[in-house]
Amino acid sequence: QKEVEQDPGPLSVPEGAIVSLNCTYSNSAFQYFMWYRQYSRKGPELLMYTYSSGNKEDGRFTAQVDKSSKYISLFIRDSQPSDSATYLCAMKGSNFGNEKLTFGTGTRLTIIP
Amino acid sequence: AAGVIQSPRHLIKEKRETATLKCYPIPRHDTVYWYQQGPGQDPQFLISFYEKMQSDKGSIPDRFSAQQFSDYHSELNMSSLELGDSALYFCASSSGTGVETQYFGPGTRLLVL
Numbered sequence: 268q269k270e271v272e273q274d275p276g277p278l279s280v281p282e283g284a285i286v287s288l289n290c291t292y293s294n295s296a297f298q299y300f301m302w303y304r305q306y307s308r309k310g311p312e313l314l315m316y317t318y319s320s321g322n323k324e325d326g327r328f329t330a331q332v333d334k335s336s337k338y339i340s341l342f343i344r345d346s347q348p349s350d351s352a353t354y355l356c357a358m359k360g361s362n363f364g365n366e367k368l369t370f371g372t373g374t375r376l377t378i379i380p
Numbered sequence: 381a382a383g384v385i386q387s388p389r390h391l392i393k394e395k396r397e398t399a400t401l402k403c404y405p406i407p408r409h410d411t412v413y414w415y416q417q418g419p420g421q422d423p424q425f426l427i428s429f430y431e432k433m434q435s436d437k438g439s440i441p442d443r444f445s446a447q448q449f450s451d452y453h454s455e456l457n458m459s460s461l462e463l464g465d466s467a468l469y470f471c472a473s474s475s476g477t478g479v480e481t482q483y484f485g486p487g488t489r490l491l492v493l
Contacts, residue, residue, distance in 0.1 A: 301481075301482075303484070308468075308487075308489070309486060309487070310384075310470055310484040310485050310486045310487050311423065311470070311484045312484070313481060313482070313483055313484070316481055355422060355423075364435060364436055365436060366411075366413060366425075366428040366430075366435050366436035367425040367428075367436055367438050368413075368415075368423070368425060368482060369425075370422035370423050371422060372421075372422050373422055
């Protein structure tokens with residue numbers, strides 16, 4: 268079983284809809300949580316990061332972390348066609364010398380105009 | 381804003397040849413990370429360097445080696461290339477070690493024939 272599980276999709280929603288992307292994890296050592304957006308054949312782009320349970324908002328994006336349930340989410344409001352991409356959750360531990368990001372498999376999202 | 385620079389962007393090699401990938405981190409970033417992303421896969425951590433010293437090691441084959449230089453750029457050297465080494469190789473950088481914000485470059489697409 269992978270340490271990080273993510274629904275691979277694909278997920279198609281109409282423009283303007285609210286999108287919910289989710290990951291679960293099994294490693295209690297994970298303390299930092301990130302969401303990356305990756306367009307086809309491009310490098311992952313850091314969207315949001317957080318290290319505490321609760322919500323963090325940045326424009327149309329909200330990252331939610333529930334450490335007790337080992338569950339994280341990314342919400343996209345007022346979705347736009349330009350949001351069409353693969354979204355990867357990523358996590359890492361906080362201990363010194365642990366630099367590795369562990370990624371989910373990614374969710375391919377398509378916003379339909 | 382300046383981003384991570386990787387060169388070359390595309391590389392074609394024959395089996396058993398060697399390849400060198402280069403990474404130039406964001407200015408004032410002192411930590412670099414290397415990831416390998418196979419087709420349809422999530423990025424897998426290879427190795428990282430902080431202040432020219434190896435800071436963490438992942439699933440990097442013995443045929444691969446890497447180093448970070450005094451100007452903080454890094455090179456990933458790959459020898460005895462195999463067909464299975466065909467992948468996207470990403471470099472990421474950050475300011476400091478043990479942080480949650482790794483910023484990825486555009487990647488080098490390696491094809492081994």
